[in-house]
Amino acid sequence: MLFHSFGFFLFFWIVFGVYWRLREHERRMRWLLAASIIFYGLWSPWFVLLIAFTAGADYLIALQIEAAAQERARRAWLVLSLVVSLSLLAFFKYAHFMLEAGSGLLALFGFGFVPPAFDLVLPLGISFYTFETISYVVDVYRGRVRAERNVFHYALYIMFFPHLIAGPIVRPSQFLWQIRTRKHFDWARLQFGAQLFLRGLLKKAVFADRLALVVDPIFRAPGEFSSATLWLGTVAYAVQVYCDFAGYTDMARGVAQAFGFKLPINFDRPYLAASVGEFWRRWHITLSSWVRDYLYIPLGGSRDVAWKTYRNLIFSMVILGLWHGAGWNFIVFGLYHGVLLSLERAFPLPAWTQRGLPRLARIGVTFTVVCFGLVIFRNPSLAGGAIMLQRMLQPLAGATLPLSVVTITLVIIGLIFAGHVFGRARLWRDLAGRVPAPLVGVAMACLFLLIQLLIPEDGGTFIYFQF
């Protein structure tokens, strides 16, 4: 069920209405859990059992970790949890890729091996909830959170429908206390949630889906388009993927606010980053911080000699790339970012480049290298990505887009960059406080109607659902 569908609209109002009619806190939480199970079950009832198994196993293991007196036992339970979670993720997401890669490797040594043909359906959200269960068990192991005794609370932490399918990846320390805290209906929170949802809807249903109409044909046949069109397509894709995922996150955060929950921010104007490191502190923050805290730092982080830091960076980024999917393009994408991060660490720029025009230049360079990475990311074959990059760097003639399409694309790109620059300006907050409430209300309604009007006829699903 997509957030921007009529089905979700009905689902939300039913869940919302019943939720606030219930008086007891525990009943509300159980109702939310039931709604979350229905939300996921509408896509595939069988995969609810898979989440139940993963979450159930980790729930029990976390209790065992806390109860175990000896470090060896605690560590054994942790390893068991990681094996269970990562095996399921590997099976559903990477089995086919690993078999194909293995077959290719064996062929190099003259062994013929044809991997069995099977068509596995990737359980929706598996990458997101697996990382959440891992962070829970690891945090219990580290003693950062106490193991949750209430199985319903724990299940709701994993299955809370706004973040279940495409994040943000929530840490137990960010969410479990919220489940325990009694909720009070708050109009201000509801208004804030509605505004977040509208902002997300605008990004996803209007900007991302409209840009998809431009981006998809360009990436389908990059060899046919002129270099300028490929540049436009790449920048449009950068904006599309941002609007798609940041839009989803905004909607998820807005829906969560309506139930009195707060989900973490996942994007902080990422294209204003002046370095690749800063980019990853602004882009898919909950994933990059997860990789930092549960992979990069445990590997040793930057505590040891330089080459070990670079190794840790590259390895962490390759895993981050692989998290997005089983494909060489994702591995190369991770590798590319890992190398860039290592280079930034090896050759730090002076502090004065962080201000004024030099900073502007750094933003431009960072955006360009991020765009190159996205070309690799978006092309399922490495050859396709290479052709596209080659044509972008070597001015070539080819097919172009109609002027009206170019204009609309540039307008959307311009609006998103303007949003990056001015979106956090104090002026808006001051203005919003001074404008009479009826006017703000009518403006919100008008924005909603305008979004409806501008949704393209063949709007698609969310890009991050495939991860």
Place this chain on the structure above:
Amino acid sequence: MAAPLSTSNSRPRRTLLWCAVALALSPLPGGWLVDHCPLQHRDPEMAATVSAWQMNEPPPNVLLLGSSRLGSFLRTMEFAQTTQRVVGGSAVRIFNAALVCGEPNTIEFLTRNILAEKKAPPRLAIVEISPDLLARDNTYFKFVITRQLVASDLPEYLPDIVTSGGGISRLAASRLTPFFLHRAQLLDWAAETLGFASTEPAPSGTEAPVEGTRWQAVRDLLDHRKGAAPQRIEAGARRFRSHLRNYQLAGRTSAAFEHTVAMLHEAGAVIVLVQPPLSTAQRALLTPEIKAQFAPFLQRLHSEYGCTFADFSERVPDDLFLDNHHGSNAGSAVFSEMLAREVVGPAWTGRTMEVSQPPPE
């Protein structure tokens, strides 16, 4: 937008209430806009057909009316040439006005628009007829809501909308969320009014009719759908099954068909009702009960308007279909030849048609 949460609940409550009120009232201006949306934006295919009729000089004298069944089974150019040969060089000028999802209510609307033009009416009208498309709950009835219905039509159409599959939800979407359901139409209109070209690509199969190429494009589109033709035949027929379960040849749809015939009759056209080819799976849906309602209807059209009836439903084998009721390139060549030789030629020259049957008693 990311304003900090206010400590007072009064302002956000008023804001959200005003928002809700504005949204609740939005169907009024939205509905008004939809009702006043010009035809070229509301239904570009129909507008293009009317405009082509208007621009055709000298005026066409044979008018073909029907759905994509008839359209896909006709190769207009070859059909016109064969007809010319059959009638011996007479000035027969064919106009194929078949529409995608052209069920009787749509055809009635189109005929009204065509006859409203200050042109000589057609001498011969070939009108597609089929029991399944005459069903009160016909498969395409819900599209009428999007392409032509205005608020003042509601009292007349409402009983049929209520009983048709998917009608209520589409009406609700059309009238309660007009800015969403009719967004392509309204945007097109706005773009034209503001002097911008539309950026929305025309949906396939609804581009302006260009003789000989338009239905070819539709056939190509249908041919590139998923699955082989036999599977598409089965799947397509399945879509009709639920609509024919409680078959009623009554209500707005059959009235619209009769009104179309009456308008053509009044304009002085000779009317031939043609049942286009149907696949075996589609024909199997037409039970004896359905046929029992269809026969007296045909009889009445014959006695009141002098319509003759030509049944081609069993004349084309299944391997010449793209799905349950659309013809392949080969199928359209076969049917065009048959229609020209067996229906249009004789009807034009006043001879008795070879396949025409007196409507069953």
